[in-house]
Amino acid sequence: MILIQHKSQCCGCAACVQRCPRQCILLEEDTEGFLYPKVDVSRCIDCGLCEKVCPVLHPGTSHAPQACYAALHPDKQIREASSSGGSFTALAASVLASGGVVFGARFASDWSVEHAYTETLEGLAAFRGSKYVQSRIGSAYSQAETFLKQGRRVLFTGTPCQISGLRRFLRKDYEGLLTLDFICHGVPSPLVWRRYLQAVRPSSGDTSLRGVSFRDKEHGWHSYRVTFRYDHASVSRYFYEDPYMRGFLADLFLRPSCYACAAKSCSSGADLTMGDFWGIEHVHPELDDDGGVSCILVHTPSGARALQQIPLQLNSSTYQEVVQYNPALEHSPKASAARRSRFFELLAHQGVISACEELTRVSVAKRLLKLIRSLLGKVRRRLLR
Numbered sequence: 410m411i412l413i414q415h416k417s418q419c420c421g422c423a424a425c426v427q428r429c430p431r432q433c434i435l436l437e438e439d440t441e442g443f444l445y446p447k448v449d450v451s452r453c454i455d456c457g458l459c460e461k462v463c464p465v466l467h468p469g470t471s472h473a474p475q476a477c478y479a480a481l482h483p484d485k486q487i488r489e490a491s492s493s494g495g496s497f498t499a500l501a502a503s504v505l506a507s508g509g510v511v512f513g514a515r516f517a518s519d520w521s522v523e524h525a526y527t528e529t530l531e532g533l534a535a536f537r538g539s540k541y542v543q544s545r546i547g548s549a550y551s552q553a554e555t556f557l558k559q560g561r562r563v564l565f566t567g568t569p570c571q572i573s574g575l576r577r578f579l580r581k582d583y584e585g586l587l588t589l590d591f592i593c594h595g596v597p598s599p600l601v602w603r604r605y606l607q608a609v610r611p612s613s614g615d616t617s618l619r620g621v622s623f624r625d626k627e628h629g630w631h632s633y634r635v636t637f638r639y640d641h642a643s644v645s646r647y648f649y650e651d652p653y654m655r656g657f658l659a660d661l662f663l664r665p666s667c668y669a670c671a672a673k674s675c676s677s678g679a680d681l682t683m684g685d686f687w688g689i690e691h692v693h694p695e696l697d698d699d700g701g702v703s704c705i706l707v708h709t710p711s712g713a714r715a716l717q718q719i720p721l722q723l724n725s726s727t728y729q730e731v732v733q734y735n736p737a738l739e740h741s742p743k744a745s746a747a748r749r750s751r752f753f754e755l756l757a758h759q760g761v762i763s764a765c766e767e768l769t770r771v772s773v774a775k776r777l778l779k780l781i782r783s784l785l786g787k788v789r790r791r792l793l794r
């Protein structure tokens with residue numbers, strides 16, 4: 410039966426929970442807000458299935474992708490609502506058009522993040538855009554299996570470890586399955602997110618939250634903003650000013666498995682990987698209108714076929730061009746146990762904003778440098794247009 414010796418050995422994919430024939434594994438939230446499986450040993454029949462499906466115990470092998478592209482959705486509005494170039498929407502719409510089902514992460518009614526599915530184009534909007542919080546996978550793998558057994562096409566999107574978990578859970582290839590992961594920096598704690606939602610809420614007026622965007626492009630893709638929309642107000646900051654994003658990017662509250670990720674370097678088994686094509690201004694400056702460009706890595710013939718059937722504008726690139734500005738493709742963030750535990754100590758005693766600010770303080774000189782770089786980038790892009 411599954412026994413977690415160290416928290417870095419569980420990515421929280423819940424493949425074990427969903428595969429257990431006795432349904433005797435539950436997920437429990439730890440003090441940092443992450444879910445871990447716990448076996449009811451009195452009901453366990455020691456069948457070993459939970460260990461067989463675990464993607465951390467059985468990691469995949471890394472390989473070089475078959476092809477790499479810079480990708481842009483032709484519809485500007487879709488690109489604006491997406492985190493990078495809108496590649497997810499293009500793939501998802503094509504699967505839906507053939508009567509398929511699309512799985513991904515969306516906000517639940519309490520603004521936590523959950524995995525769910527949609528069978529309609531309207532339903533896609535909720536999945537669009539990155540949510541920088543670990544999603545609860547729930548029973549998404551079992552639901553996907555049911556659709557696949559019915560002969561439906563399924564697009565399953567998620568973190569590389571969620572895709573590895575799905576592949577091991579299914580234990581066989583289905584013709585109708587297309588899997589899409591993304592270059593993954595790591596997933597933040599749902600507890601920290603809950604605390605942040607409370608902390609940013611305006612103190613007066615109508616405080617009903619109507620929308621959250623981690624990648625608001627109103628001021629451009631390079632200088633994206635984090636925006637909370639309420640009935641009559643909104644709170645919006647550049648990502649480098651937003652305390653939660655600064656804490657996320659400084660790796661203060663990622664899941665322990667993210668510091669030793671078992672699904673790096675294209676080893677998840679996904680058909681396709683998407684990401685932000687950071688550095689596009691150096692690689693293909695003619696594509697960079699500051700509206701967002703995706704990179705797409707192709708790993709399998711099914712992935713290549715799926716790309717041929719969609720209206721994305723694709724520009725051939727090399728793996729080196731993608732990885733040089735996106736180290737998360739190959740490397741896990743460096744863990745600093747001392748900073749991480751200091752963060753959770755501060756979270757408990759001083760609150761989330763103060764904890765993030767204290768541990769991500771940036772000198773005035775660095776801020777000035779960032780501002781100058783961002784202005785120079787804007788001028789360059791304008792001259793190139």
Ligand SMILES: Cc1cc2nc3c(=O)[nH]c(=O)nc-3n(C[C@H](O)[C@H](O)[C@H](O)COP(=O)(O)OP(=O)(O)OC[C@H]3O[C@@H](n4cnc5c(N)ncnc54)[C@H](O)[C@@H]3O)c2cc1C
Pocket residue numbers: 490491492493494495496497498512513514515522536537538539540541542543544566567568591592593594595596597683684685686687703704735737
């Ligand atoms: C936690 C996280 C870390 C990331 N780290 C990097 C990185 O280091 N480098 C990089 O280039 N790109 C990273 N990305 C991916 C990037 O932000 C974009 O999602 C990607 O460029 C695709 O954008 P798009 O415009 O094609 O589609 P979008 O519409 O933006 O794509 C949304 C897709 O992401 C899925 N998704 C959103 N939030 C989650 C979540 N919490 N858990 C699982 N799936 C989710 C949705 O289901 C959908 O499939 C990360 C995304 C997330 C969620």
Ligand code: SF4
Pocket residue numbers: 410411428429430431432433434448452453454455456457458459460
């Ligand atoms: S060994 Fe079998 S019964 Fe026991 S927890 Fe694992 S899957 Fe469930």
Ligand code: SF4
Pocket residue numbers: 411418419420421422423424425426446459462463464465466574
């Ligand atoms: S990584 Fe997934 S399958 Fe393995 S123990 Fe954790 S939740 Fe279970």
Ligand code: SF4
Pocket residue numbers: 420568569570571593594595596664666667668670671672673
């Ligand atoms: S960094 Fe690795 S372990 Fe963490 S969420 Fe991403 S794929 Fe999973």
